[in-house]
Amino acid sequence: MTKTMIARALLWVLALMPLLAAAIALPEGSFRNGAAALSSLGRLTAIGGLGMFLVAAIVSFRIPGFDRVFGGLTTLWQTHHLLGAWAFLLLLAHPLLLALAATDISLAAGVAVLLPKSGGTATWLGWGALLAMMAFLAPSFAFFGRPHYQRWKWLHRLSGVAAVLALAHTFMLARTLPEPWDTLMWVTLAAAALAALGYGLVLSRRANRYRYQVAEVARPANNVVELSLVPEGRALSYQAGQFVYLSPLDPGLAAGCGEEHPYTLSSAPGEPVLRIAIKDLGDASRAIQTIATGTEVRITGPYGAFFPDRDDAPELWIAGGIGITPFLARTRALAQRGRAVNIQLIYCVQDQARTLFGEELTRLAATIPGFVITLHYFYRDGPLDGDFVRYHCPDVSSRQVYVCGPTPLLDLARQVVLGAGLPRARFHSEEFNLL
Amino acid sequence: MKKLCYSAFIAFWSSIATLLAVQVMATDSPAGEQATATFTLEEVAAHASANDCWAAIAGGVYDLPPYLPKHPTPPAILAAWCGQEATEGMRTKGYGRDHSPMAWEMLEAYRIGDLAE
Numbered sequence: 001m002t003k004t005m006i007a008r009a010l011l012w013v014l015a016l017m018p019l020l021a022a023a024i025a026l027p028e029g030s031f032r033n034g035a036a037a038l039s040s041l042g043r044l045t046a047i048g049g050l051g052m053f054l055v056a057a058i059v060s061f062r063i064p065g066f067d068r069v070f071g072g073l074t075t076l077w078q079t080h081h082l083l084g085a086w087a088f089l090l091l092l093a094h095p096l097l098l099a100l101a102a103t104d105i106s107l108a109a110g111v112a113v114l115l116p117k118s119g120g121t122a123t124w125l126g127w128g129a130l131l132a133m134m135a136f137l138a139p140s141f142a143f144f145g146r147p148h149y150q151r152w153k154w155l156h157r158l159s160g161v162a163a164v165l166a167l168a169h170t171f172m173l174a175r176t177l178p179e180p181w182d183t184l185m186w187v188t189l190a191a192a193a194l195a196a197l198g199y200g201l202v203l204s205r206r207a208n209r210y211r212y213q214v215a216e217v218a219r220p221a222n223n224v225v226e227l228s229l230v231p232e233g234r235a236l237s238y239q240a241g242q243f244v245y246l247s248p249l250d251p252g253l254a255a256g257c258g259e260e261h262p263y264t265l266s267s268a269p270g271e272p273v274l275r276i277a278i279k280d281l282g283d284a285s286r287a288i289q290t291i292a293t294g295t296e297v298r299i300t301g302p303y304g305a306f307f308p309d310r311d312d313a314p315e316l317w318i319a320g321g322i323g324i325t326p327f328l329a330r331t332r333a334l335a336q337r338g339r340a341v342n343i344q345l346i347y348c349v350q351d352q353a354r355t356l357f358g359e360e361l362t363r364l365a366a367t368i369p370g371f372v373i374t375l376h377y378f379y380r381d382g383p384l385d386g387d388f389v390r391y392h393c394p395d396v397s398s399r400q401v402y403v404c405g406p407t408p409l410l411d412l413a414r415q416v417v418l419g420a421g422l423p424r425a426r427f428h429s430e431e432f433n434l435l
Numbered sequence: 436m437k438k439l440c441y442s443a444f445i446a447f448w449s450s451i452a453t454l455l456a457v458q459v460m461a462t463d464s465p466a467g468e469q470a471t472a473t474f475t476l477e478e479v480a481a482h483a484s485a486n487d488c489w490a491a492i493a494g495g496v497y498d499l500p501p502y503l504p505k506h507p508t509p510p511a512i513l514a515a516w517c518g519q520e521a522t523e524g525m526r527t528k529g530y531g532r533d534h535s536p537m538a539w540e541m542l543e544a545y546r547i548g549d550l551a552e
Binding site for chain 2: 027029033035036039081082085088089092093096098099101102104105106107108109110111112113114116117120122123134137141142143173174175
């Protein structure tokens, strides 16, 4: 088990702690008949769901550096998604289980659990929390079609309201754990979420925010720009393959002025300028194609842990389209260092005309001993397959494999290299599917 | 996971709607609404065994034997309150906490009348 896996496992332990404590504290006979079992499960789902919800909140505040402990921000977000989804499922089951338990007495009692006639403040707080949760998760789970990024982000703030209402509901009703443990447990988790919010949104945001100016806009293709940014104050320190959140502050932009979006850095650490290659993939990235030189941008980061700190093992890189950016950064860094490496790059693009940075990559590769580039053209070679990979990289299963590109390529590459006998632990991918 | 969550979301509202629809269509009125009788604490005290158990709780009088086997704790704990003013027992169960709104709602099914002032 790697260190990052242990770190992620600890998050799950923290999230499941309330559920475990409650399961242990349940009185004898809690499962002695159907109604009692439904009632006990109704409580356990609530406690388990809230624990996971609060830990999902704790890991959602992106704190530069903190994410590397867990294998990078995108990996940490997968944990966030999974915790959030489980919390949602458990919290949906909670009122239904309690209502079903009460139907053992009468149907009216079951309905009254959900819609109390009098004195149901705690119940209504619970309803408020659940409805808020449905509202802020609807776009995340694409309940009503593919979400709009900014609207999703804005709606997700309702999670704070849901957390407060759910905690109030819990404090009024909690009766499974003996005091003071019950209060202590929820106060600790809520305080940790609040501390992460405060640190992530205020202190760390201030410490990790940088102002840059657009010095040059290069056009490697008609729908891709590479911005060269010079620092206005202190400069960002980062590693190849990391990404930042960038907010353009050019008032002339058609969309996205002041909005932050994640982009991979394409420059090598140590270059005097910061470079970011951006493909037109949405409203904001389309608008940024026309960003004016001399305007300011705000950078927050760096995030991610795509490449490891040690890099002496043989590697295979598989890039698709604009997914070349982390590899471009690394190639530029390797060219500066000039040491021999054992790296194969398979760069997948539609056709030769759509090869981004092809010329520069070929030129740099010639200066790095042991660095080999293979181009895979979809129109000529078809979808990437095992034969192609094994032909160009016969020892694929003994390498560290890094993949970055659109989801279909990512899935295909995973299938191909795992099929070729690569252990799962040596497969690394950077996914920008943040929703 | 997205599909699972969406299915759960739909299943949740379907279950709630079903429960409410069945309740609306149910013809038998809840037992609690028929309670008009008034009892004194002396009358309540005459029903002080597990088989014949009345309890006065928060201004109401309840006939509990059908419920005793369904209660989570051993029957003896509830039986101790038979024939008594048992509001305190409802308000301070294990760890000194009040019963849940669910428990209070469930209690209404066993109401037979009001406690005389």
